Amino acid sequence: MGNGFQILERLLQATKIRHGVIVSNIANADTPDYKAKDVKFEQLLTGEIMNLRRTSPRHIAAYEAGPSGSVTAETTNHWEDRNNVELDMEVAKMTENSLLYQAAIHLLSTNMRMFKNALRRQT
């Protein structure tokens, strides 16, 4: 029953951390030596969600990865001040991430409403 909630909770946590990372990148768009960072989402999510049984050894294993280990600095080429933040890219990423967050909130609300409905019909 609670699996949907768990998935969405993970998704909310992940998008929240990613939002913080992107906002930090935007804040440091002009800081010398600063390197843009990002959260590797797939790692973060497959850790706990993909608890699937593998019928073939060639299937990809769902590996564990904590949120702390997933913030990585980007190593793309940089500006004169050794900073590699691209402001437009960061704003685009932020919008995309925010939509994902809002979608998760929406789904979580829908999930809750479904359970509420189910409880109400019982009497």
Place this chain on the structure above:
Amino acid sequence: MRVFGIFEVSASALEAQRQRMNVIASNMANVHSTRTEEGGPYRRKDVVFSALPLTADPGVLEGVKVVDIAADSTPLRTVYDPGHPDADKDGNVSMPNVNVLEEMVNMMMAYRAYEASVSAFSMSKTMFLKTLELGR
């Protein structure tokens, strides 16, 4: 993690960019100042930014702060103007090393960065308000 840490990050960026804007405005205002309190012509100033980690976990939340306002050491401009009160024996005047074009470009960059932080701030706000709607 602090609940409002994200807002702190954006706020620190807004403050830093505003300070940068102040310095740029001073540079442009003093493009012809041949006398200063320290003596000699005005030298253009530049802000120095540094990343400011807000969480124990490095790289997750990083604000920005102005660590220094440094004077530019590039040589002063020499202008021939014998009528100027600060002219030397040969009629040359040392003028500030401010390049108005450069300041304009810097100002636009500061403005863009400020704008980006404002939109980051309002997006964080939208997300927070959305969270409050959870379960309604």
